[in-house]
Amino acid sequence: MTRATTAVCAVLLALLLAVAGFFGGVAWENHRAEQRSHExxxxxxxxxxxxxxxxxxxxxxxxxxxxxxxxxxxxxxxxxxxxxxxxxxxxxxxxxxxxxxxxxxxxxxxxHPGEHEHGPSEPTDADExxxxxxxxxxxxxxxxxxxxxxxxxxxxxxxxxxxxxxxxxxxxxxxxxxxxxxxxxxxxxxxxxxxxxxxxxxxxxxxxxxxx
Missing domain, CATH: 1.20.1260.10 (Ferritin, core subunit, four-helix bundle)
Known part of the structure; x- marks a missing residue:
């Protein structure tokens, strides 16, 4: 294998690893988003x-x-x-x-979200x-x-x-x-x-x- 061929192979491998890393990162982010959506x-x-x-x-x-x-x-x-x-x-x-x-x-x-965020609520009827x-x-x-x-x-x-x-x-x-x-x-x-x-x-x- 010539030095030029070796260089080309190295570049291609680097590109493949970069692409794999990109798609792996996308997949991981999608997985994390899916986990969050199930909380x-x-x-x-x-x-x-x-x-x-x-x-x-x-x-x-x-x-x-x-x-x-x-x-x-x-x-x-x-x-x-x-x-x-x-x-x-x-x-x-x-x-x-x-x-x-x-x-x-x-x-x-x-x-009724937010009712307890602004201090004590109004007293309620004890019979309610x-x-x-x-x-x-x-x-x-x-x-x-x-x-x-x-x-x-x-x-x-x-x-x-x-x-x-x-x-x-x-x-x-x-x-x-x-x-x-x-x-x-x-x-x-x-x-x-x-x-x-x-x-x-x-x-x-x-x-x-x-x-x-």
Whole structure:
């Protein structure tokens, strides 16, 4: 091999290494950007924290309902408890994966960002629930004591209101510009599922001559 040929080969090798380095750098930057895009946003975190707590109460309401009710209502309560337990486990799994707290110090802040950035907020009504649709401890106690038709009506009314609050929260997440695709998909699933159940429970109440 002549000295000239060796020089040409060296130049070509240098060019190949430079090109490989350039494309390798682009690939690494794309990888880093993709990793950043998968990091949870405040909307993802707040929704997972608050909705899992919201689900906890739906499970409590369903489990508080006595077994001495019509089979279709007991069956509906059991399905709600099972579905929401699975969804809560999914959301807490996300939070645990990213080593994030399972609950928020400021519930619902993700729906109203910036409220806690300018000092203490205005005092809220003590009777106002921290999240839409939550039942009070007195209402849970009343459901626990109720039997027969009274228990059916109490359960259906509490759960319809609870589901409406859940749909409100899920709609905010589904419409959020900063929520991830995974959060929006889960939120849309909740809107569909809980919307259908609200319809079923409304019909069950009407069959008993009671408004939601």
């Amino acid at each position: 949870p946003t405040p909307a993802d975190i707040g929704f997972a924290q608050d909705m899992s707590v919201h689900h906890d109460q739906a499970i409590l309401i369903a489990n508080t309902l006595t077994t001495e009710v019509a089979p279709e209502i007991r069956g509906l309560a059991d399905r709600i408890a099972a579905t929401q337990a699975a969804e809560a486990a999914t959301m807490r799994g996300w939070l645990d994966w990213f080593a994030l707290p399972l609950t928020s110090d400021h519930p619902m802040e993700w729906m 629930p921290p999240m839409p649709g939550l039942a009070s401890s007195d209402e849970i106690a009343r459901l626990s004591d109720a039997r027969g038709a009274a228990a059916e009506i109490e359960f259906l009314q509490l759960m319809i209101r609870h589901h409406r609050g859940g749909v409100e929260m899920a709609t905010a997440a589904q419409n959020s510009d900063t929520a991830s695709a995974a959060t929006r998909r889960l939120a849309l699933s909740m809107i569909t599922e809980q919307g259908d159940e609200i319809g079923q429970m409304t019909l069950l109440l009407r069959a008993r001559g009671v408004a939601p």
